[in-house]
Amino acid sequence: xxxxxxxxxxxxxxxxxxxSHLEGPLMPMLHAVQETFGHVPDAIVPMLAELLNxxxxxxxxxxxxxxxxxxxxxxxHVLKLCRAEACQAAGGDALADHAEHRLGCKLGETxxxxxVTVEPIYCLGLCATAPSAMLDGRIVARxxxxxxxxxxxxxxx
Amino acid sequence: MTSNPVSIRIYVPKDACAxxxxxxxxxxxxxxxxxxxxxxxxIIRTGSRGMLWLEPLVEVGTPEGRIGYGPVEExxxxxxxxxxxxxxxxxxxxxGKPEEHPFMAKQTRLTFARCGIVDPASYTDYRAHGGYKGxxxxxxxxxVEIIEEVKKSGLRGRxxxxxxxxxxxxxxxxxxxxxxxxxxNADEGDSGTFADRMIMEGDPFELIEGMTIAGIAVGATKxxxxxxxxxxxxxxxxxxxxxxxxxHGMLGVxxxxxxxxxxxxxxxxxxxxxxxxETALLDSLEGKRGTVRAKPPLPAHKxxxxxxxxxxxxxxxxxxxxxxxxxxxxxxxxxxGRSRGTMPIQIAGNVKFxxxxxxxxxxxxxxxxxxxxxxxxxxxxxxAAQVGGPLGAYVPTxxxxxPFDYEAxxxxxxxxxxxxxxxxxxxxxxxxxxxxxxxxxxxxxxGKCTPCRIGSTRGxxxxxxxxxxxxxxxxxxxxxxxxxxxxxxxxxxLGGFTPYPVLSALKHFPEEFGAPPRRLEAAE
Numbered sequence: 190x191x192x193x194x195x196x197x198x199x200x201x202x203x204x205x206x207x208x209s210h211l212e213g214p215l216m217p218m219l220h221a222v223q224e225t226f227g228h229v230p231d232a233i234v235p236m237l238a239e240l241l242n243x244x245x246x247x248x249x250x251x252x253x254x255x256x257x258x259x260x261x262x263x264x265x266h267v268l269k270l271c272r273a274e275a276c277q278a279a280g281g282d283a284l285a286d287h288a289e290h291r292l293g294c295k296l297g298e299t300x301x302x303x304x305v306t307v308e309p310i311y312c313l314g315l316c317a318t319a320p321s322a323m324l325d326g327r328i329v330a331r332x333x334x335x336x337x338x339x340x341x342x343x344x345x346x
Numbered sequence: 347m348t349s350n351p352v353s354i355r356i357y358v359p360k361d362a363c364a365x366x367x368x369x370x371x372x373x374x375x376x377x378x379x380x381x382x383x384x385x386x387x388x389i390i391r392t393g394s395r396g397m398l399w400l401e402p403l404v405e406v407g408t409p410e411g412r413i414g415y416g417p418v419e420e421x422x423x424x425x426x427x428x429x430x431x432x433x434x435x436x437x438x439x440x441x442g443k444p445e446e447h448p449f450m451a452k453q454t455r456l457t458f459a460r461c462g463i464v465d466p467a468s469y470t471d472y473r474a475h476g477g478y479k480g481x482x483x484x485x486x487x488x489x490v491e492i493i494e495e496v497k498k499s500g501l502r503g504r505x506x507x508x509x510x511x512x513x514x515x516x517x518x519x520x521x522x523x524x525x526x527x528x529x530x531n532a533d534e535g536d537s538g539t540f541a542d543r544m545i546m547e548g549d550p551f552e553l554i555e556g557m558t559i560a561g562i563a564v565g566a567t568k569x570x571x572x573x574x575x576x577x578x579x580x581x582x583x584x585x586x587x588x589x590x591x592x593x594h595g596m597l598g599v600x601x602x603x604x605x606x607x608x609x610x611x612x613x614x615x616x617x618x619x620x621x622x623x624e625t626a627l628l629d630s631l632e633g634k635r636g637t638v639r640a641k642p643p644l645p646a647h648k649x650x651x652x653x654x655x656x657x658x659x660x661x662x663x664x665x666x667x668x669x670x671x672x673x674x675x676x677x678x679x680x681x682x683g684r685s686r687g688t689m690p691i692q693i694a695g696n697v698k699f700x701x702x703x704x705x706x707x708x709x710x711x712x713x714x715x716x717x718x719x720x721x722x723x724x725x726x727x728x729x730a731a732q733v734g735g736p737l738g739a740y741v742p743t744x745x746x747x748x749p750f751d752y753e754a755x756x757x758x759x760x761x762x763x764x765x766x767x768x769x770x771x772x773x774x775x776x777x778x779x780x781x782x783x784x785x786x787x788x789x790x791x792x793g794k795c796t797p798c799r800i801g802s803t804r805g806x807x808x809x810x811x812x813x814x815x816x817x818x819x820x821x822x823x824x825x826x827x828x829x830x831x832x833x834x835x836x837x838x839x840l841g842g843f844t845p846y847p848v849l850s851a852l853k854h855f856p857e858e859f860g861a862p863p864r865r866l867e868a869a870e
Contacts, residue, residue, distance in 0.1 A: 211611075212568075212651065215633030220575075220614060241633070254635040254792075255616030257575050273537030274732055275768045277782070278695035279723065311619060311786070313576050314540040315363050316768065317398035317693065317700025326578065330366035 191325060193227030193262070200225065201233055205240060215241060215251055219258055228259040264299040264306035266344035269323040272296070272309040275316035284320055284337055285309070291341050305344045353386040354432050355407035359462065361394035361547050362579040363540070368420055369402040375423035376404070383427065393548015395444050395462030396702030405444060408434040414444040449699060449718065454680060456668045456688050457661060458541075458704045461548035467586050469594050472551040478596070480667030484559045485604050487670075489519060492563040496666065498674025500686030505531055505624075505659030506734065506763040506839065508685075508752045514656055517646035518564040521654035526566035528557050528608075529631065529650055529657040532573035532580070533615055533622040536735025538766030541690040542660035544702055546573070546580035549664075550587035554610065556663035558601060559670055560656055561608040569610035570650070571660075572627050575617055584612045619736075619790040623838045624657045626792055637792040638838040659764070661690055682708035685751045693719045695732075695768035705750075712746030715769055726771040730854070732779075734763025736786050737843035739850035740776065759850065761843070776855040781809035783847040787840060798841025801832045805848065818860040822852070 194200060204221050208214040218237060223229050229252050238245045252258050270276075270285050285296060292300050292307055299306040315321040318330035324340050358364070358373050373389055380387040395403060395414075403416035404426075413434035415426060422439060429437040441447055444462070464471035472478070484492050497512035518526060530553065534542040546553060557569045571584055588610060591597040599607045618636045620626045625639035628650050649655020665687060669677045678686045685707035691714060694700050698720030715721070715731050722728055730740045739760035741748060748754055755762050770779075784805030791798045808825045812818055829845035836842040857863045 213613075213631050213633045216613065216616065216630065220616065247634075250635050251633065254637075255618050257616035274736060274779070274782070275538045275695040277779075278768055278770045278774065310576065310617075311790075312535060312537045313362075313366075314534060314543040314574075315366050316538045316540055316695065316766070317697070317702075318363055318367055318401065319695060321366060323576075328362055328366040330363060 194225055196226055196230055201236060223258060227262045264303050266305050266325055268305055268307045268340060268344050269310040271313050271321045273312040276320040279319035281320040284332055287334055288337060353388050356387050356389050357392050357405040358389060358402060359394040360391035361544060363398050364394055364401040367401045371420040372402045372418050372423060375420045379423050379427045390465050393461045393466050394544060397449050398701040399699050406432055406434055411443050414441045415439040416441060453704050454688050454706050455704045457664045457690055458702060461545060466548055466550055466583050467590060469590050477551055478555055480670035481555050481559055484562055484670045489563050492559060493519060495669055495674040499669040499677035501665055503659055504661035511662050514646055515563050518654045518656045521647060523654050525653045526564055527650045527653055527655040528560045528566045528569035529655055530557055530571040530660055530663055531624060531627055531657055532571050532660045533627055535619040535622045536764050536766050538694040538768035539692050539735060539764045541692050541702060543577050543580045545660060545664055547583045550584045552664045552667055553660060554587060554591050556666035557610055558608050559666050562606050564656055567607050570631055571612045572631055573614060575614050581612055581614060620792045620840055637794045640837060680706035682751050683753055689765050692766045696722045696724055696771050697769040698723050707751050709750050711741060711748045714767060722769060722771040724771045729770050729772045729774050732768045734761045735766055736783060737839055737846055738763050739846040742854040776851040776858045777813050780848045780851040781806060783844055784809055787844040791840060795837040795841060797832045797835035801828055802844060804828060812859055815860055822859060822861055
């Protein structure tokens, strides 16, 4: 399970300044912020705008454009199910329905107890051993209902 | 128990696919079983051979060569040791020499020649297997002749558009600027494709070499590999290889002792499919929203940070070392028509023997799906194959005589794209797949042009009505009209090609949309 730090302006500044020397540093900075705090808090937007000498609106525009950047923290575990064509061809639809049923929430939502966020992902590049999933960064292929149940149990524990 | 001091080499892939199928657990089990027997083993983590249904494919170094066993699960390891697999002994999972397996023997491997064989982090391995021969020759030839070799090879962009690589390079070489860039498009977002991932994980030096040659050819000193956040293993492998290449003087100032300098970085996207489009990718690299730019100006004139930029796909750049080492004509000897060289084709979805199959252009889709892929994994009849990712057409079985060739596919309103084939069995609901194509486009649209942004949303609504059986004939007419608008009016391939899966599904399987069944055409 990933461990994230509580928000701290000083820490945030240190995290983003580490990438100041790069050409086109905004994306690496946003990834680093999310990796540190688990999401991209609103408070980082003016800091980035000032550091990079761009408007807050521009930073906000970038943060909200990309699916990866979270505005709110996710559940304690994140289960991503591949919903692209190759996984659909290999029975992914039924597995997604099964996961929603077992967790009691839809893809893109977090369980009421905050333990598991379940999300669709469009292609993990494991298309010859479909269907596939990712639990907190760990990839799993040849997913079956039994294997999915084991992942869900692990995420709920 | 007797101890054996002679260390035996065991090769286990570190490819993401192998890891997702349990390779790390298998490695731990092998190490533990060997320790219990006091048997010295050296476990080498390679890339994947590409026989992905056999992953994890464990290979043992024997005096006769490497012997493969697969797919190995953690629980099989003890039995493998008992059977004497360290000497290459018989076992139910034994496949013999991997390179002699029919799936491998039928291939023509250039780009993937080393993949699965070498340790991807080993500079020595890369050199020992012919690596950097292309760069050595490139340094002798100089920029003008490098581009001439690429021109002779007939190499066309492997990302999907099929644009001649040499023309792009020449344009950038001729551009005057204080800085130029090489950008590798490794944003492999198409479902059913994994060749970029596999080569970055299995032979990253090849991409480094290809980008370095490109840099010398056009006068660029900086390169970026833009890849996906969904590919953490590929990112790690690339970054490791870049470090190693720098340590050996093959990246940085005065590469390989020459007067040329070139260095590179890996950058990670953030889950936006549209960033696979080259101009959206450039904007994303610059730290902006990944929106598509209108062309002109071409990236070759005004690309990254408004500087002349070569932007090529991973598979284009990894073909380069072979073109330089063997000569452009050598490469052009493979293929058919205007599609020269080899194409790493990815066979995926509901298929028995899925994997990476590199071959010269000209092989038919039917051979790939039925003979090499072995038909469906489910055992049900094949219904169709989607070729070229989410923007590719559904090709029905009665068109499986189609040869893999840019022009032949285009003539049938289909596209090769990045070479991914997703196989569907008869259970596939084609109206649902058409709806999915529109939905995917609406979610991933960058929003810049109206046909894509609004058209895809209207497309989903139309498909919902068609699936519900509402005014089917009128709605199908509107859908066809909408697709035409998206095709002709969109700024990039996302909106422009989404009609391919939609219209191909409708054309070949109209009854699934509530329309009259198709009439057999005389030519088919």
